[in-house]
Amino acid sequence: GAVVSQHPSRVICKSGTSVKIECRSLDFQATTMFWYRQFPKKSLMLMATSNEGSKATYEQGVEKDKFLINHASLTLSTLTVTSAHPEDSSFYICSGASGHPGELFFGEGSRLTVL
Amino acid sequence: GDSVTQMEGPVTLSEEACLTINCTYTATGYPSLFWYVQYPGEGLQLLLKATKADDKGSNKGFEATYRKETTSFHLEKGSVQVSDSAVYFCALSDSQAGTALIFGKGTTLSVSS
Numbered sequence: 001g002a003v004v005s006q007h008p009s010r011v012i013c014k015s016g017t018s019v020k021i022e023c024r025s026l027d028f029q030a031t032t033m034f035w036y037r038q039f040p041k042k043s044l045m046l047m048a049t050s051n052e053g054s055k056a057t058y059e060q061g062v063e064k065d066k067f068l069i070n071h072a073s074l075t076l077s078t079l080t081v082t083s084a085h086p087e088d089s090s091f092y093i094c095s096g097a098s099g100h101p102g103e104l105f106f107g108e109g110s111r112l113t114v115l
Numbered sequence: 116g117d118s119v120t121q122m123e124g125p126v127t128l129s130e131e132a133c134l135t136i137n138c139t140y141t142a143t144g145y146p147s148l149f150w151y152v153q154y155p156g157e158g159l160q161l162l163l164k165a166t167k168a169d170d171k172g173s174n175k176g177f178e179a180t181y182r183k184e185t186t187s188f189h190l191e192k193g194s195v196q197v198s199d200s201a202v203y204f205c206a207l208s209d210s211q212a213g214t215a216l217i218f219g220k221g222t223t224l225s226v227s228s
Contacts, residue, residue, distance in 0.1 A: 034215045043204065043220040045122075093158065104216055108158035
């Protein structure tokens with residue numbers, strides 16, 4: 001299947017700093033990318049949907065000013081956690097849509113730890 | 116809204132035992148149904164899918180049948196291996212391209228030799 005690469009896979013930062021996570025589709029063009037957050041022993045919670053060249057659509061309860069999403073090209077989307085706090089520590093996963101219904105390809109995930 | 120409910124884990128089995136992980140869904144339309152697997156330290160991978168009622172998805176010895184009458188998509192395998200130890204997620208999406216998946220909470224499977 002198609003490949004989605006996330007970077008970094010792990011990041012530790014101090015409280016109050018900002019962290020950027022990149023999500024790249026390596027061998028297909030992802031017009032739509034999704035950002036999920038995975039809590040320990042819980043499912044993946046959809047945070048936002050981003051379409052190339054337009055503003056992201058955030059799910060209810062997700063702070064758009066804290067979780068900045070940019071989808072500047074068909075192969076790159078970024079999630080920036082601004083002014084991170086310990087409660088933002090989590091596993092963040094991106095996925096790209098290939099255009100076929102329900103066909104999503106997932107990145108390896110990025111584990112953020114905020115001290 | 117649409118939702119997915121799957122059995123809570125963890126599920127602990129011996130090698131060669133039979134596996135069933137239950138999954139039921141609630142949807143207003145006619146969703147596509149998926150099982151994803153997450154091996155330790157890795158990202159999510161599509162295991163199998165079914166796009167309409169009575170379809171059976173299968174892969175790596177795993178099977179699941181789209182049952183519209185019971186709104187279910189149970190995952191089954193006749194003989195599990197240690198290498199099947201992972202977290203399994205049931206998911207659905209509506210029929211349109213580019214829509215997000217809605218996931219169940221995941222079921223952890225541990226298989227011992």
